[in-house]
Structure formats: structure tokens, C-alpha cells
Amino acid sequence: MAEPLPDPDPNSGGSAPPADAAFLLRGEPSWDRALRELKSAGYLPGPAAETRLDLLFLDTVEGRLARAGWRLVLCTGGRGVEVRTLDPSGSESGTGSPFDGDPGAAAFDARALSHAPEILGRAAKKPLVRILRLKVLRREVALQSPAGPVAALVVDRFSPPGPGRRGTRAHLSLRLPPGGDAATGRHLRVLLRDRVGLPEAPGDLLTTALRLAGRPEPGVLPPLACPVRSEDPMGLAARKIVALQAHRLDLQVPWALRDLHPEFVHDARVATRRLRTALRLLAPALGPRRAESLRRELAWAGGLLGAVRDLDVFLEELWGMERRLPEGMRLPPALVERLVRDRSEALEALVSGLSGRRFAALLDRLGRLAASPVPKGTRPAPPPTAGEAAPVLLLRAEKRARKAGRAVEPASPPEALHRLRILFKRLRYTGEFFEDVLGEAMGPYLQAVVALQDTLGAHQDAIVGARRLVEASEALAGVGAASADLLAVGALLQQFAASAGERRAAFSSKFAAFEKASRRRRGRTKGETFPRTPA
Amino acid sequence: MRVAFLSDVHANFPALWRALEGARRHGADAVVCAGDLVGFGPHPVEVVRLLIERRVRCIRGNVERKLLGLPSSPKRLKKRLDKKSSAALAWTALALGEEERRFLESLPERLDLTFGGCSVLVVHGSPLSDTDYVYPSLTRRALEAKLGPLRPGVLVCGHSHVPFTRRVGGVRVVNCGSVGKPVDGDPRGAYALVDFLGGRAAKTRIVRFAYPAESVARDIAERRAAAAPPEEFLSGRKQSDG
Numbered sequence: 001m002a003e004p005l006p007d008p009d010p011n012s013g014g015s016a017p018p019a020d021a022a023f024l025l026r027g028e029p030s031w032d033r034a035l036r037e038l039k040s041a042g043y044l045p046g047p048a049a050e051t052r053l054d055l056l057f058l059d060t061v062e063g064r065l066a067r068a069g070w071r072l073v074l075c076t077g078g079r080g081v082e083v084r085t086l087d088p089s090g091s092e093s094g095t096g097s098p099f100d101g102d103p104g105a106a107a108f109d110a111r112a113l114s115h116a117p118e119i120l121g122r123a124a125k126k127p128l129v130r131i132l133r134l135k136v137l138r139r140e141v142a143l144q145s146p147a148g149p150v151a152a153l154v155v156d157r158f159s160p161p162g163p164g165r166r167g168t169r170a171h172l173s174l175r176l177p178p179g180g181d182a183a184t185g186r187h188l189r190v191l192l193r194d195r196v197g198l199p200e201a202p203g204d205l206l207t208t209a210l211r212l213a214g215r216p217e218p219g220v221l222p223p224l225a226c227p228v229r230s231e232d233p234m235g236l237a238a239r240k241i242v243a244l245q246a247h248r249l250d251l252q253v254p255w256a257l258r259d260l261h262p263e264f265v266h267d268a269r270v271a272t273r274r275l276r277t278a279l280r281l282l283a284p285a286l287g288p289r290r291a292e293s294l295r296r297e298l299a300w301a302g303g304l305l306g307a308v309r310d311l312d313v314f315l316e317e318l319w320g321m322e323r324r325l326p327e328g329m330r331l332p333p334a335l336v337e338r339l340v341r342d343r344s345e346a347l348e349a350l351v352s353g354l355s356g357r358r359f360a361a362l363l364d365r366l367g368r369l370a371a372s373p374v375p376k377g378t379r380p381a382p383p384p385t386a387g388e389a390a391p392v393l394l395l396r397a398e399k400r401a402r403k404a405g406r407a408v409e410p411a412s413p414p415e416a417l418h419r420l421r422i423l424f425k426r427l428r429y430t431g432e433f434f435e436d437v438l439g440e441a442m443g444p445y446l447q448a449v450v451a452l453q454d455t456l457g458a459h460q461d462a463i464v465g466a467r468r469l470v471e472a473s474e475a476l477a478g479v480g481a482a483s484a485d486l487l488a489v490g491a492l493l494q495q496f497a498a499s500a501g502e503r504r505a506a507f508s509s510k511f512a513a514f515e516k517a518s519r520r521r522r523g524r525t526k527g528e529t530f531p532r533t534p535a
Numbered sequence: 536m537r538v539a540f541l542s543d544v545h546a547n548f549p550a551l552w553r554a555l556e557g558a559r560r561h562g563a564d565a566v567v568c569a570g571d572l573v574g575f576g577p578h579p580v581e582v583v584r585l586l587i588e589r590r591v592r593c594i595r596g597n598v599e600r601k602l603l604g605l606p607s608s609p610k611r612l613k614k615r616l617d618k619k620s621s622a623a624l625a626w627t628a629l630a631l632g633e634e635e636r637r638f639l640e641s642l643p644e645r646l647d648l649t650f651g652g653c654s655v656l657v658v659h660g661s662p663l664s665d666t667d668y669v670y671p672s673l674t675r676r677a678l679e680a681k682l683g684p685l686r687p688g689v690l691v692c693g694h695s696h697v698p699f700t701r702r703v704g705g706v707r708v709v710n711c712g713s714v715g716k717p718v719d720g721d722p723r724g725a726y727a728l729v730d731f732l733g734g735r736a737a738k739t740r741i742v743r744f745a746y747p748a749e750s751v752a753r754d755i756a757e758r759r760a761a762a763a764p765p766e767e768f769l770s771g772r773k774q775s776d777g
Contacts, residue, residue: 041588183580186758190581193750194549 021189023198024208025155025170034196038143041191043150046142053077055134057206060126061251061264063219071206072128127261131218134158134209150184151176156205160212171201171208222247224370230387230437235374237386238282241433243370245275250363256305257351262312269309272302275366277429281393290369297362304353307346314465315339321495325488332485335472390434397427398518405511414463421456428453441521448517452510459503466496536651537562540711540727542569542693543596546576546627547715547768550724551585553746554714561728561742567646569693569711570596570659576715577751577760579627583635595642596659596694597666602628603640616761626761651731656687660694668695675704682706688735698725700739707737716763722748722771
């Protein structure tokens with residue numbers, strides 16, 4: 001029998017690389033052979049336990065969990081319905097969770113998930129959607145050594161999803177118990193790979209099944225949208241940024257058109273805003289005429305998305321406020337009916353607009369722009385790199401936003417705050433476009449910018465909400481609304497005013513926090529030499 | 536009787552596995568290994584365990600001699616990881632368990648065997664020393680100087696990593712080459728098959744076999760092993776050879 005092994009990775013200092021491994025099994029004979037060879041090498045296999053499982057893999061549309069190395073599986077069978085999370089090391093998470101400190105995950109309920117067909121919960125405020133469903137026959141065998149159980153072999157047999165794919169495939173994973181001996185894991189991996197001759201699987205069960213189905217892994221970016229690097233010429237960096245944002249827009253729009261969750265419309269709208277900012281900011285590197293024409297088209301798409309999104313925000317706000325109305329008061333039914341009708345009309349316009357040729361042509365043009373060759377710089381000066389230009393672009397955006405922010409007074413009109421919000425949004429997007437280039441100091445800085453932008457956004461929502469309510473109530477008054485309804489509208493208006501007041505009061509402290517974060521960032525990047533102007 | 540002679544596995548498990556499987560397929564009745572089982576590769580434990588499991592008769596090579604001469608304290612071994620000259624051996628010493636170490640300690644420096652009435656001398660380098668080389672250019676005089684009064688039917692050696700088989704002065708000289716780390720420009724592993732035909736008659740041949748060298752290169756990186764450069768396994772050449 002195999003003796004326990006010392007750690008053959010003396011360089012690791014206790015943090016050995018993961019020893020779990022995955023292989024593809026060709027059929028029952030290769031499984032029998034694997035067990036036979038492991039037995040010859042001194043690992044005694046225990047009895048096999050079989051379970052039928054229905055696995056539903058979930059992630060956000062953009063694959064946020066997968067990008068952070070997490071898997072989320074809704075597992076039906078065996079012990080009923082369970083939510084299983086697999087942490088970045090691939091083991092079932094007992095210590096951490098992708099939802100730690102995530103209020104959005106409160107909406108995550110296994111019982112509800114088993115019935116909901118499309119949206120299966122939320123994480124980081126984003127809806128979780130079905131990535132893949134697999135019906136699996138799982139066989140588990142524990143491997144023993146004189147010291148006790150050393151590992152488990154888990155074979156998942158499944159039919160690859162997708163039309164025209166027949167026959168079953170099997171995915172064998174080697175799992176070490178928590179705190180298991182990594183050296184034994186590596187030894188078993190080498191035995192299975194070299195002695196049994198099993199081909200290594202491309203990843204875990206989901207990756208294997210997606211590859212077999214010819215579908216992309218969640219969170220994988222297309223080649224054009226790879227991260228911006230410091231040494232990229234600005235022409236290339238600008239194309240990468242456009243490719244990434246166009247990819248995000250392309251991902252979100254099909255979900256937005258199905259009207260399954262307000263977040264899809266929100267994310268699609270944000271993608272259009274980011275694209276417009278990128279085209280404006282990077283126009284010299286992309287071609288000013290082309291960029292301007294695309295910005296106009298994006299403004300049209302953003303308008304359609306914005307019409308639905310604004311009503312979603314307003315309705316959400318109203319439902320929240322209704323709960324705080326004095327007893328006996330409720331939202332006037334005619335008002336709700338009108339708002340719901342308005343939203344339905346806006347959605348109809350959105351679906352008709354974004355399903356049409358014009359939007360398809362816009363996406364196509366964005367794709368062609370991202371894939372277009374990077375113009376060579378005029379001699380003798382080489383074109384600026386992202387590392388040279390990004391700090392200047394950020395400083396320029398920051399200067400404008402700071403100047404406008406310092407000019408805000410208690411008596412400033414809401415329009416001034418709205419204008420400031422737009423400037424901060426541009427500053428945020430500029431920082432996020434070049435986050436990888438600008439370094440670690442950007443993290444806390446961007447947090448302060450986002451906090452300030454959120455405050456200004458909430459202020460603007462309250463102002464717009466109050467205006468919209470006044471318009472709606474004028475229409476109601478015209479058709480002879482009941483006095484109770486008008487009183488309710490009055491109470492709601494008070495709540496909107498209070499909300500706007502709170503946000504305005506919070507502005508100065510958030511702005512001060514931004515200035516502090518800005519000083520810190522500049523302090524940390526002190527010593528770096530920035531060119532005076534981007535070429 | 537057919538015997539497979541291997542040498543210079545250098546902790547390369549996929550290569551050793553393929554060599555043993557090849558020997559089995561060729562109908563070898565016994566397998567003998569002429570030293571340098573470990574060192575410079577990422578799988579020392581796996582290799583030793585497989586040799587124990589398959590009851591392969593082995594001798595000690597110059598790598599094992601140096602390895603067993605290292606201090607046993609892990610702290611002192613870890614210090615040696617920083618020195619280029621001793622890093623690979625120190626890493627191997629740290630990786631080996633008690634059982635594997637005991638096996639290496641039990642290995643003889645040479646084996647005097649008899650197969651089908653033919654005497655076989657198995658050494659790592661040459662009968663003179665485990666660091667002496669036996670190349671294909673070996674002359675009768677040089678062989679006599681190395682053998683001294685001994686006159687085996689077959690002399691089996693390794694160490695040079697250059698496989699060949701020649702009859703010199705009435706002695707069949709077999710250099711098995713290297714299973715796990717060839718340096719003759721052919722990245723495939725090598726071992727020797729010897730058919731003992733009765734008396735001093737023996738028919739020999741060198742077998743080359745392919746193995747997944749890229750797995751070895753990957754394991755070196757994943758295990759952060761102090762080993763030979765992965766390119767040497769992939770190209771079958773010493774890196775300094777260009």
C-alpha cells in the first residue's frame with residue numbers, strides 16, 4: 001500500500017499548487033483500468049456509490065463568478081435541492097463564498113431557484129442566469145492508503161448538450177479531502193495521466209461540457225477585447241476598449257429585449273454610455289468622423305434603453321415609497337396604470353428598435369472599428385502608448401470634474417449637480433478604461449468616484465422622479481382624481497424632496513472623500529513622469 | 536532469455552512507464568536499471584515507487600551517490616536550493632520519502648549477473664567509476680584498462696546518455712542511453728534489449744520510444760521543481776549545445 005508522501009515541493013513554503021485534477025474517460029474499460037493501476041500502485045479503491053444528479057450551472061450574463069474563479073451549481077438529487085459553490089481552487093467551498101458581504105445574494109433561495117425558469121437569483125446585484133443544465137450519473141470511489149482515505153475519484157457521466165450530439169461522455173475528477181496531502185494528489189495525477197494514459201480534461205465538468213457543446217465559457221472575453229497594456233499604442237488601446245464595451249452591449253441586449261429583469265436594461269444602457277464616452281475620449285486615436293457618427297447611433301440606442309430604464313427606476317422608487325406612506329394611503333391606481341402603460345410603450349419601442357437592422361448595423365460597425373488596423377504614427381514621433389496617455393487623460397477629466405464640484409454651492413440648481421454627475425461619470429469611465437495601466441492606486445480612487453457619482457445619481461433620480469410625478473398628477477387632476485389620490489401624490493412628492501435633500505446634504509462629505517482619494521492617488525504615483533500633453 | 540536494460544531515468548515518470556511497457560510488449564523476462572534513477576526530473580517519488588513495485592533490479596548511479604551524501608536536515612537542504620550546482624539534488628532529497636530513501640540506500644554500486652550462462656556486469660559509468668564515460672568510440676585497449684582482470688560476456692553501462700551496442704575485444708558492450716533525459720538530439724527515450732542465446736552469445740538492440748515530454752515540462756513548472764531546463768526534455772539536447 002502507498003505510504004503517505006512528503007511534500008515534494010520544497011519551494012512552495014506550504015502553498016503548494018492545487019493537486020486536484022480532471023481527466024476525460026473513454027468508457028467503462030478505461031475506468032476499470034484506472035482502478036486496477038491505482039491498486040497496483042498501492043491505493044485501494046473502496047466501494048462505488050452512484051447518484052443521479054441534475055446540475056444547473058449559474059452565472060451572471062457577463063460571467064462575473066467564473067472570472068473570479070467561482071462556480072455556482074444548483075444540484076437536484078441525492079440530498080434534495082442544494083446550492084453548491086466551488087471556490088477558485090475547485091473544491092466545494094466550506095470557508096468562503098462568492099456572496100460574502102453581497103446584499104444582492106439575499107435574493108438567492110434554492111427552493112425558489114428550482115421553479116424559476118430564467119432568472120435564478122442575484123449576486124452582486126446582477127441576475128444569475130442558466131449557463132448549462134446537465135443530467136449526470138455520478139460515481140464516487142474513495143481511495144485508501146495505510147494512513148486512511150487519501151482522495152476520492154468522481155466520475156460524472158453525461159450526454160453532451162446540443163443538437164446532434166449522441167452518446168455519453170465521462171469526466172473523472174480527483175478530489176483531495178479538505179487539508180489532504182497535496183503530494184499524494186500530484187502522485188495520483190501523474191499515475192492517472194502517464195500510467196493509465198487518461199487525457200487531461202480542459203477544466204472542470206462545466207468547462208468540459210461547454211467545450212463538447214461548442215459553447216464559450218462564461219466570462220471569457222473575445223480576442224479583440226483583451227486587457228489594455230501599458231505599452232499598447234493608443235490606437236490599439238482604444239480599439240481594445242471599444243471591443244470590450246461592444247462585447248458587453250452585445251451580451252446584454254438579447255436579455256434586455258426579453259424583459260426578464262430590469263438589470264439587463266440597466267447594463268445595456270451603461271454599455272452604450274461607456275461606449276459613447278470611449279468614442280468621445282479616444283476619438284483622435286479612432287478617427288474623429290467615424291467616432292462621431294457611431295456616438296450619434298449610440299445616443300439613439302441609449303435613448304431607447306434610457307426610456308425603459310428611467311421608468312424602471314421611477315417605479316421601483318415609487319413601490320419603495322408606497323410602503324412608507326401613512327396608513328390608508330396608497331399609490332393612485334390610475335397613476336400606476338399610466339406608468340405601467342408608459343413603460344410597456346417604451347419597451348415596445350426598445351424591442352422594435354434594437355431588434356432591427358439599424359442596431360445590428362451599429363454593432364457590426366463597432367466590431368469593424370475594433371478590428372480595424374491601428375494607424376501608424378507620423379514620423380519621426382512614435383504614437384503615444386496607453387501608459388503615456390492614460391494619466392494625462394485621467395488628469396484632464398479629473399480637473400474638469402473637480403473644478404465643477406468646487407463650484408457647487410448649497411444654492412446651486414439641480415442642473416449644476418446633474419452636469420457634475422455627467423463629468424464624474426466620464427471621470428469614472430476614463431479611470432476604468434485604463435485601470436490596468438494606471439496601477440493599484442486606482443482602486444480606492446475609483447471607489448470614491450463611484451460613491452460620489454452614486455450620490456449625484458440618486459439626487460438626480462429624486463429630482464426627475466418628483467417632476468415626473470407632478471406631470472402625472474396634473475394629468476390625473478385633469479380627469480378628476482379623488483382627493484385621497486392627490487394627498488398620496490403630495491406625500492410622495494414630500495418623500496422625493498426629502499430624498500433629494502438628503503443626497504444634496506451628503507454631497508459635500510462625498511466630494512471631500514473624493515478630493516482626499518485624489519490627493520492620495522497623486523501621492524502614490526508621485527515620481528512617475530507624465531508627458532505634458534498626449535500626442 | 537530476453538532482458539531489458541535501462542539507465543538514467545532521471546525522475547521522468549512518463550518515460551519510465553513507457554520504457555517498462557515497451558519492455559513488457561517486447562517480451563522481456565527481466566528488467567535491470569543501471570543507475571541515475573532520480574535527479575534533474577520532476578517525479579523522483581513516482582519513479583522510485585514504480586521501480587520498487589515492478590521489482591526492477593537497480594544499481595546506484597553517481598546521482599544517487601551524491602544525493603545520499605547530502606545532509607538529511609531539511610533546513611540545510613533548503614539552503615542548498617539556492618545554489619545552482621546543488622539545487623536539483625537538494626530538491627530531490629527533500630521530495631523523497633523514507634521508503635524511497637531506504638530503497639536508494641540499499642542499491643549496490645554494481646551487479647554481477649548471469650543470464651542463460653552468460654555473465655553480465657552492470658555498472659553506471661564504467662567499471663572504473665560511476666563518473667567515467669563509455670562512448671561508442673571505445674577501443675579495445677581502453678576497455679581493457681577499464682575492465683582490469685574482469686572479462687564479462689556483456690558489459691552494461693549508462694551515464695553518457697548516448698546509447699550504443701558494440702563488440703569490443705570479445706566483450707559485448709551495451710550503453711543503454713537514457714530513458715528519461717536523452718542528449719543525442721533525439722528526444723525519445725532509449726533502452727537496450729539483450730537476448731541471451733546461450734553461452735557468451737547475446738543479441739542486442741537499442742529501442743527508442745516516444746513519451747509525452749511536454750507533461751514533464753509542465754510538471755517541472757507546476758511542482759516548481761529544481762530540475763533540468765524543460766527544453767532539454769523537449770529537444771533531447773543539453774541546452775548549452777545550442
